[in-house]
Amino acid sequence: MTKKLYDIDAYRSEFDATVISCISDISGNYSVVLDQTLFFPEEGGQTPDRGTLGTARVLDVQIDKTGIIKHFTDVPLEAGSTVHGIIDFHHRYSNMQNHTGEHIFSGFAHSRYGCTNVGFHLSDSIVTMDYDKQLTSDEITELETLTNEAIFKNIPVICEYPDAEKLETLDYRSKKELTGDVRIVTIPDVDVCACCAPHVRSTIEVGLLKVISSQNYKGGTRLSILCGERAYKNYSMIYEQIDRVNHLLSIKPEEVSDTVTRLLDERNSLLSQVKTLQEKILSQQVRTVDPDAENVVLFTEDAEPVVMRNTVNALTAAHPGYCGVFNGNDTDGYSFIIGSSKKDCREFLNSLRERVPIKGGGKPEMVQGSINIAALTIKNMF
Numbered sequence: 001m002t003k004k005l006y007d008i009d010a011y012r013s014e015f016d017a018t019v020i021s022c023i024s025d026i027s028g029n030y031s032v033v034l035d036q037t038l039f040f041p042e043e044g045g046q047t048p049d050r051g052t053l054g055t056a057r058v059l060d061v062q063i064d065k066t067g068i069i070k071h072f073t074d075v076p077l078e079a080g081s082t083v084h085g086i087i088d089f090h091h092r093y094s095n096m097q098n099h100t101g102e103h104i105f106s107g108f109a110h111s112r113y114g115c116t117n118v119g120f121h122l123s124d125s126i127v128t129m130d131y132d133k134q135l136t137s138d139e140i141t142e143l144e145t146l147t148n149e150a151i152f153k154n155i156p157v158i159c160e161y162p163d164a165e166k167l168e169t170l171d172y173r174s175k176k177e178l179t180g181d182v183r184i185v186t187i188p189d190v191d192v193c194a195c196c197a198p199h200v201r202s203t204i205e206v207g208l209l210k211v212i213s214s215q216n217y218k219g220g221t222r223l224s225i226l227c228g229e230r231a232y233k234n235y236s237m238i239y240e241q242i243d244r245v246n247h248l249l250s251i252k253p254e255e256v257s258d259t260v261t262r263l264l265d266e267r268n269s270l271l272s273q274v275k276t277l278q279e280k281i282l283s284q285q286v287r288t289v290d291p292d293a294e295n296v297v298l299f300t301e302d303a304e305p306v307v308m309r310n311t312v313n314a315l316t317a318a319h320p321g322y323c324g325v326f327n328g329n330d331t332d333g334y335s336f337i338i339g340s341s342k343k344d345c346r347e348f349l350n351s352l353r354e355r356v357p358i359k360g361g362g363k364p365e366m367v368q369g370s371i372n373i374a375a376l377t378i379k380n381m382f
């Protein structure tokens with residue numbers, strides 16, 4: 001069993017160890033076992049530490065059922081030699097902040113709403129917790145508030161291996177799955193949970209916790225959170241975005257939602273006016289069409305599909321042949337809708353396809369698509 005130095009001191013970033021074995025594996029990397037290590041392996045939903053062992057880069061760290069930790073490296077290390085290990089402490093500390101934050105939140109979710117944490121994932125880019133109960137947004141906000149209050153209270157985080165007798169009397173989360181020595185992480189008045197991962201010394205080091213998304217998941221709730229530096233970076237990114245919007249619109253941060261709602265309303269109103277104008281322009285064109293014409297083709301620019309469709313319907317009611325509306329210009333090409341009250345538009349589309357490249361399809365009474373030829377050529381095909 002590899003001695004877990006990270007269990008003794010989560011804040012150490014360098015260590016020396018003896019290489020017990022080093023074997024090459026099928027991926028072309030090397031599996032290195034040491035007598036002791038600071039590298040936390042992938043365990044309990046948390047991704048492993050990264051860093052170096054001598055000149056070797058540590059690409060992955062795994063622990064087997066017997067407690068032997070394997071470091072996967074890009075170059076071999078000599079068995080029997082002493083090696084100096086350095087872990088990426090910035091990465092480790094970020095994991096510590098987020099993992100302790102998760103314990104605080106899950107502790108409150110358990111004590112307030114009886115939620116059991118049935119899934120946890122902590123990687124460089126995302127932290128998610130899955131609970132077995134559905135939480136409302138008000139409940140999530142309440143838990144987030146309680147969590148941050150506990151963070152600011154600077155409560156110690158205690159990691160220890162109680163003896164079997166004490167363990168028996170303890171009420172803690174994750175009780176059932178564990179055998180052998182059980183490591184208990186206690187945050188007084190907040191949470192007691194079995195956990196193998198490195199944690200910060202005090203809740204204050206979590207900095208803050210923000211829930212950034214929630215969704216229903218397998219009958220319960222999946223939450224994404226950010227703690228510590230990750231939460232700060234996310235806040236900075238969001239502030240920068242909001243600040244740009246504020247400058248563009250000359251508003252205050254608290255006015256963003258109302259202002260964007262108003263702008264969207266104005267935009268929808270303008271789009272509606274544009275649609276009305278497009279319909280007017282096309283209906284004027286419809287009035288200039290020879291009433292005895294069998295086939296009709298009209299051209300427009302920037303018309304909405306619904307306007308084109310309405311116009312085609314108006315034309316097919318008065319003309320028995322093929323009636324098309326083409327939207328666009330000679331440079332960028334045209335989108336089109338062609339309809340007919342008596343003929344099969346798909347046959348017409350196929351006959352066009354024999355002469356020019358054309359995309360589209362539809363039903364006998366109406367087809368739509370796009371074409372990239374000049375308006376004059378299109379007129380000659382009707």
Ligand SMILES: [Zn+2]
Pocket residue numbers: 044099103193194195196197
């Ligand atoms: Zn944990």
